[in-house]
Amino acid sequence: MNSLYQSSIKSLPLLGHGKVRDNYAVGDDKILIVTTDRLSAFDVVMNEPIPGKGMVLNQMTDFWFSKLGHIVPSHLTGVAPESVVAADEVDQVKGRAVVAKRLKPIMVEAVVRGYIIGSGWKDYQDTGSVCGIKLPAGLKQAEKLPQPIFTPAAKADLGEHDENISFEEMEKRIGAELAAKMRDVAIKLYTEASEYAATRGIIIADTKFEFGLDENGVMHLMDEVLTADSSRFWPADSYATGISPPSFDKQFVRDYLETLDWGKTAPAPALPADVINKTQAKYFEAIERLTGEKLKA
Ligand SMILES: Nc1ncnc2c1ncn2[C@@H]1O[C@H](COP(=O)(O)OP(=O)(O)O)[C@@H](O)[C@H]1O
Ligand SMILES: [Mg+2]
16 A cells, blocks of 8 residues: 655646645646645644555545536546656556646535534533524434524634634625535535435545635536544444444544544544554545445555
């Protein structure tokens, strides 16, 4: 398994390192997005790679782009990543990169929740609502909501946490028309994806989409889509209410970090090999269960 913690593509101008992805300019209208094996937990990037994780995320996203492409266009250009880098850089992009349209990111993340869990569960216990949306009384932790809800979050500046905002605040920031369109598309994407995932024995409890506008103002789905990093996937066979069901993601890492006396700010503590291996196995299992195919390495 070729592992990549940070890319170093010298043949293209670096636009920046995100927590997980490295972006490079390809001409002035495209970007090369390399999904590395970095893992962030509590918004802090760990020091060790999870070998192959970036490939899993990249291939999961590709899978969903093609499945959901009839709902909204994606940022994909179809240009092969191998064709835009130097020969000795091909190893860094193989199986883990895309050449995307360079879009103007909409600075609101589209969060859709089908189940009440995590920060939504905390919010509900305190207020009976999630991000200002009133919910029926008496819901149990991890219970399925009567219908999926849209709870936008303002995209944070580098190193900051995203901040939940009301739909009204979203309308103020990006305009009522675009806000409604984003909400409707996000709910459709979530609904169709969850119906498919159910046939594979996976519950998508919640997820986050990012959208951007092209030069004509057309909205595109971008970034990563319905991955174990941007979503909570629960194996249907171990789902139960009244608990936080086990999920296909960084749970081992989070559980391990919770045992430490660590303030959840950088620098991250070292991850034991056992935690890294179990996390890697979860990501691999997730893509296999979801797509029915093993990771293409
Ligand atoms: N097609 C695109 N055009 C412009 N920006 C994009 C596109 N796709 C993804 N991005 C941005 O690239 C970055 C990806 O890096 P990532 O590691 O996910 O960052 P973050 O730490 O912000 O989550 C994000 O800021 C995302 O919004
Ligand atoms: Mg991201």
